[in-house]
Amino acid sequence: MKLQSVGRRYGLRGPWVLRGVDLELPAHTLVRISGTNGTGKSTLLRLIAGIDAPSEGRIDGRPRTAYVPERFPGVLPFTAVGYLRHIGRIHGLDRRTAGARADEWLERFGAGEHSLTPLAELSKGTSQKVAVAQALLAEPELLVLDEAWTGLDAAARAELDRAVAERVAAGATAVYVDHDPLRLADAADSVHSVSGGTLIPAEPAAPNAPRLSGAGSGPRVQIIVTGPPGALPPDGLPGTPEHEIRPDGDILLTVTAPYSDSLLRALLGARPPWHIRQVEHREATKVSQR
Numbered sequence: 001m002k003l004q005s006v007g008r009r010y011g012l013r014g015p016w017v018l019r020g021v022d023l024e025l026p027a028h029t030l031v032r033i034s035g036t037n038g039t040g041k042s043t044l045l046r047l048i049a050g051i052d053a054p055s056e057g058r059i060d061g062r063p064r065t066a067y068v069p070e071r072f073p074g075v076l077p078f079t080a081v082g083y084l085r086h087i088g089r090i091h092g093l094d095r096r097t098a099g100a101r102a103d104e105w106l107e108r109f110g111a112g113e114h115s116l117t118p119l120a121e122l123s124k125g126t127s128q129k130v131a132v133a134q135a136l137l138a139e140p141e142l143l144v145l146d147e148a149w150t151g152l153d154a155a156a157r158a159e160l161d162r163a164v165a166e167r168v169a170a171g172a173t174a175v176y177v178d179h180d181p182l183r184l185a186d187a188a189d190s191v192h193s194v195s196g197g198t199l200i201p202a203e204p205a206a207p208n209a210p211r212l213s214g215a216g217s218g219p220r221v222q223i224i225v226t227g228p229p230g231a232l233p234p235d236g237l238p239g240t241p242e243h244e245i246r247p248d249g250d251i252l253l254t255v256t257a258p259y260s261d262s263l264l265r266a267l268l269g270a271r272p273p274w275h276i277r278q279v280e281h282r283e284a285t286k287v288s289q290r
């Protein structure tokens with residue numbers, strides 16, 4: 001998808017919130033949008049998600065899109081699972097698949113026990129789990145996340161990190177805004193900052209900057225694998241792991257934690273196969289600050 005000279009203002013004579021925004025969103029990439037409060041990040045994400053239209057400029061090549069808004073409207077007349085099935089059907093899933101995915105995503109986020117609770121009665125945290133589940137269950141080609149981690153518990157934040165990494169590894173584009181500068185920082189392919197009413201390329205956060213929450217991408221997973229004799233790991237592995245050939249011929253792969261599940265699946269599914277010898281989780285070198 002491509003944004004060309006995109007501008008947005010609210011009302012015919014309102015001030016321009018964004019102007020001259022050019023942005024390419026290729027497949028297989030994780031893109032962070034940063035910027036200080038009120039600069040227009042949510043405005044940009046709504047345009048990218050297709051739920052708002054630019055006042056000028058154009059957006060070409062809309063993929064299948066799912067969006068987690070900054071505020072999830074939790075007052076719809078559904079139970080949690082009923083809502084997710086309904087969204088699945090809207091995304092074109094058949095009844096069985098929609099039902100299975102609804103159950104699966106509620107379980108993944110640790111909200112299975114609330115599946116029959118009406119949306120209006122869910123706690124803020126569980127409501128946010130439903131908000132992210134509704135976006136993930138359709139396996140979108142473009143995933144747009146506006147502060148989607150906010151309100152989630154630590155386990156669900158880490159699960160969302162993994163789910164985003166999985167989507168990107170599967171070929172999707174994911175675009176996100178988050179107040180934690182290290183949220184998926186090691187995994188982001190590009191960072192753009194909304195500033196002065198437009199979008200400019202930005203430097204990723206320093207890897208040793210203080211972490212605001214416990215689910216950033218600092219931790220890594222090391223995987224020792226044995227491949228066919230003399231072979232190097234295949235190209236294009238999820239998370240682009242670093243590799244080191246050990247004296248015994250095995251290969252040590254190091255990847256940021258959110259990508260580890262996708263990487264393991266890719267290695268297990270590779271032809272010829274790679275054998276997993278050991279998987280070890282390494283904590284971030286910097287202590288988290290909460």
Ligand SMILES: Nc1ncnc2c1ncn2[C@@H]1O[C@H](COP(=O)(O)OP(=O)(O)OP(=O)(O)O)[C@@H](O)[C@H]1O
Pocket residue numbers: 010017035036037038039040041042043044
């Ligand atoms: N629907 C709207 N109608 C009128 N003005 C709006 C609307 N939505 C946003 N704005 C204005 O556009 C500007 C940018 O808002 P936006 O929510 O996009 O910024 P943001 O960077 O996401 O802010 P935050 O970090 O606080 O979430 C603000 O001045 C806001 O008041």
